[in-house]
Amino acid sequence: MNGTIIVNGAQIEIDFDPADTLLDVLRDNGHTEVKRGCSKGECGTCLVLLDDLLVNSCQVFAATALGKKVTTSSGLNGDGRPHVIHESFADAGAVQCGFCTPGMVMATHSLLTTTPDPTDEEIRLGLVGNLCRCTGYVKIFDAVKLACKRMRKDG
Amino acid sequence: MSKVTWVYPKSVDELTECLKNDTRPHGGGTGFMRNVPQSGSLADLSGVGIASVRVTDGSVRIGGAATFTAAASAIAAARPGHIVARALYDAASPALRNRITIGGSLALFPPWSSVVGPLVALDAELTIVGATTGTYPVSEYIGNRELGAETAITEIRADASREWESHWYRFAPTHFNYPLFTVVVLTELDGTSISDCRIVLTGNRGRFKRLEAVENEIRGTSQPAVEVTPADLGAGFPDRQGFSGEYLTHLAAVAITRGLRGAERNAT
Numbered sequence: 001m002n003g004t005i006i007v008n009g010a011q012i013e014i015d016f017d018p019a020d021t022l023l024d025v026l027r028d029n030g031h032t033e034v035k036r037g038c039s040k041g042e043c044g045t046c047l048v049l050l051d052d053l054l055v056n057s058c059q060v061f062a063a064t065a066l067g068k069k070v071t072t073s074s075g076l077n078g079d080g081r082p083h084v085i086h087e088s089f090a091d092a093g094a095v096q097c098g099f100c101t102p103g104m105v106m107a108t109h110s111l112l113t114t115t116p117d118p119t120d121e122e123i124r125l126g127l128v129g130n131l132c133r134c135t136g137y138v139k140i141f142d143a144v145k146l147a148c149k150r151m152r153k154d155g
Numbered sequence: 156m157s158k159v160t161w162v163y164p165k166s167v168d169e170l171t172e173c174l175k176n177d178t179r180p181h182g183g184g185t186g187f188m189r190n191v192p193q194s195g196s197l198a199d200l201s202g203v204g205i206a207s208v209r210v211t212d213g214s215v216r217i218g219g220a221a222t223f224t225a226a227a228s229a230i231a232a233a234r235p236g237h238i239v240a241r242a243l244y245d246a247a248s249p250a251l252r253n254r255i256t257i258g259g260s261l262a263l264f265p266p267w268s269s270v271v272g273p274l275v276a277l278d279a280e281l282t283i284v285g286a287t288t289g290t291y292p293v294s295e296y297i298g299n300r301e302l303g304a305e306t307a308i309t310e311i312r313a314d315a316s317r318e319w320e321s322h323w324y325r326f327a328p329t330h331f332n333y334p335l336f337t338v339v340v341l342t343e344l345d346g347t348s349i350s351d352c353r354i355v356l357t358g359n360r361g362r363f364k365r366l367e368a369v370e371n372e373i374r375g376t377s378q379p380a381v382e383v384t385p386a387d388l389g390a391g392f393p394d395r396q397g398f399s400g401e402y403l404t405h406l407a408a409v410a411i412t413r414g415l416r417g418a419e420r421n422a423t
Contacts, residue, residue, distance in 0.1 A: 001161070017156050017157055018156075018157050018158075018159040018160065018161060019157035019159050019191050019192065019193065021188075039188075040188070040189070041185060041188065041247075041248075041250075041251050042331070044248065044250065047250055053224075053253045054249055054250045054253055055250050055253050055254055056250045056251060056254070058188070059183075059184060059185050059188050059251065059254055060184060060254065061161075061181070061184050061187075061197075063161045063197075063199065064181065064184060064199050064201065107249070107250070110249060110250075111249070124330075125249075125330070126249060128248050128249075128330050128331045129247065129248020129249060129250050129251060129331060130248075
């Protein structure tokens with residue numbers, strides 16, 4: 001099959017197997033910031049925005065994403081520079097091995113978009129689909145709070 | 156290379172035609188990912204126009220291709236605390252809820268489905284198109300797998316005209332784990348007396364069970380002192396990883412008893 005998807009604002013032509021996932025297609029086209037973890041929708045390392053909705057790209061057939069807008073962690077800011085959420089993760093020391101970080105950043109972005117001032121419980125529920133195998137959840141939690149504070153300040 | 160072919164119907168009529176040709180409906184896709192098809196045809200439901208959610212005083216109408224997030228947010232906005240919205244928000248993760256559809260969850264009834272108990276308790280109906288086009292109670296559809304063969308769910312309707320007090324309980328080892336069972340208790344009060352009651356358990360050996368004998372015992376009483384026992388749960392539970400069937404059966408009986416005593420109730 002073939003078609004187009006718009007990844008981080010750039011339209012790309014894709015040629016793929018009918019059973020390929022969006023994750024397969026993104027990584028085959030150089031978007032290795034989208035990580036392949038469990039491939040079961042359980043670890044959250046492959047999270048992207050599909051038409052502005054957070055999805056596990058391993059759970060989306062590429063054939064159903066044709067013509068749609070995909071945003072990866074690298075495209076959050078639109079200009080290639082780190083987003084305030086990236087900076088918050090770095091400043092809070094929430095990046096250990098870093099494998100889960102792109103997914104954590106995407107889940108945080110989605111959470112703060114819908115819930116700009118989340119409670120502790122809302123943060124936990126917002127990140128419930130993301131696993132950190134370094135078990136660095138305390139720092140990740142701190143990073144979400146820091147990003148929340150900075151995004152409120154920046155309006 | 157897989158031999159799967161994709162079709163993109165643009166109306167219910169086109170979808171119905173597709174289903175005649177051994178095509179399986181694809182809502183969010185999560186149900187296919189554990190066993191990705193390598194042949195046959197899949198119909199992407201996103202263009203069919205069956206993803207809307209409408210909530211009125213009288214009913215909740217959910218398109219078969221509506222996602223858990225879309226349904227939960229629309230229902231919660233119109234009816235805060237509604238048991239269907241609470242159950243949907245409890246399922247899986249935010250990202251998965253953006254893909255899992257109500258129709259898919261009923262058609263496949265995967266372990267993570269949290270919507271069956273509330274819909275059965277509310278006597279919800281669904282409309283399917285295809286080999287057995289028609290409208291059926293959700294309980295009949297879930298209980299008879301042949302009914303759903305070569306069909307797609309286009310709409311689910313639940314009555315919303317009655318003022319139930321509701322109890323929702325989901326037992327899972329951690330929040331993100333699949334629930335090992337769910338409990339729904341609905342009670343309708345007439346003054347201090349319980350005029351109607353619905354109790355539904357899912358995850359047991361029969362997949363779901365409505366506890367009609369306990370419901371009959373409670374109707375007409377005031378705050379029930381009924382203690383549900385494992386014997387009330389019929390065939391009970393199979394053994395699951397980390398939990399014996401006997402333990403789960405006892406736990407479910409306690410969860411239902413607590414629900415009847417009014418813990419954590421919300422208006423539905």
